[in-house]
Amino acid sequence: MVCIVCGTQQTAGLASWHATCPSCAYESARLEGAINRQDAHASLNEAQREAGLKALRQENFADIVAWARQFAPPGGRRLLDVGSAHGWFLEAAQGSFDVLGIEPDQAVGSRAAARGLPVRLGFFPDALNDDERFDVIVFNDVIEHIPPIATALEACADRLDPDGILILNLPNSKGFFYRLSKLFARLGWKAPFERLWQKGLPSPHVHYFRPENLSRLVATQGFELVHSAELPSLRAKGLLDRLRCTGGMSTLALYLQYAAILCAIPLLRAFPSDIIVCIYQKKRHRG
Numbered sequence: 408m409v410c411i412v413c414g415t416q417q418t419a420g421l422a423s424w425h426a427t428c429p430s431c432a433y434e435s436a437r438l439e440g441a442i443n444r445q446d447a448h449a450s451l452n453e454a455q456r457e458a459g460l461k462a463l464r465q466e467n468f469a470d471i472v473a474w475a476r477q478f479a480p481p482g483g484r485r486l487l488d489v490g491s492a493h494g495w496f497l498e499a500a501q502g503s504f505d506v507l508g509i510e511p512d513q514a515v516g517s518r519a520a521a522r523g524l525p526v527r528l529g530f531f532p533d534a535l536n537d538d539e540r541f542d543v544i545v546f547n548d549v550i551e552h553i554p555p556i557a558t559a560l561e562a563c564a565d566r567l568d569p570d571g572i573l574i575l576n577l578p579n580s581k582g583f584f585y586r587l588s589k590l591f592a593r594l595g596w597k598a599p600f601e602r603l604w605q606k607g608l609p610s611p612h613v614h615y616f617r618p619e620n621l622s623r624l625v626a627t628q629g630f631e632l633v634h635s636a637e638l639p640s641l642r643a644k645g646l647l648d649r650l651r652c653t654g655g656m657s658t659l660a661l662y663l664q665y666a667a668i669l670c671a672i673p674l675l676r677a678f679p680s681d682i683i684v685c686i687y688q689k690k691r692h693r694g
Contacts, residue, residue, distance in 0.1 A: 408426050413620075507525050511529060551577045551612045552611070630690065
């Protein structure tokens, strides 16, 4: 496979489906999604997943909304949340912006819409009307799931007004837990590595970036980086539910992993986080 960032031939990675670029460190996966297949969702306890993630996401979303207010063009209020899932980011942003969410998962998106949130079911950008434009487009833990990522980024440039901003919140290949999972995989324990790629889940990751190669890719669509930051990837509240949600783990292994992560949380500030946020501004003249 050829690297989508720099064009270098990728080399075999840590699994038959995994590849890495020796030049820019971009990583890819040949994993198939099954986002609206009922049998695929059977492997995921959505209630436990929601309980495990909600507190962390709400805390991080408050920071992202603050950055959106800071970097949005003057007077810009139209915000699109691509892959709005349970609607937590829409709830966080609706006091500052006129929000719209797009969600491809029919079950998750319908529940958010039933709570009165402005969620449109479908895929980006097909779910949008031809004349819809925005000041802010946000992908929260979404862009790494999209195989035709260059097409999605091009659509973002087309759907943003001049000086509009694109916010990408996604996993970091420099992150402590991701690098630890790769070490374990080299030693023969591949479960953590597969879990971080979300292998076997309805919407697995197909890309892993770090800020440098991500910005290089996004720049090809006429964007420039204006801000980057790290966000916490773990907190004690909800951690056990988060570990339980995919099943397939013995009780002993579950609690051993839970205890180990709890002990590690205070030490994580000394290492790169597993979550990065990069904010890009659309250039007035692309090319």
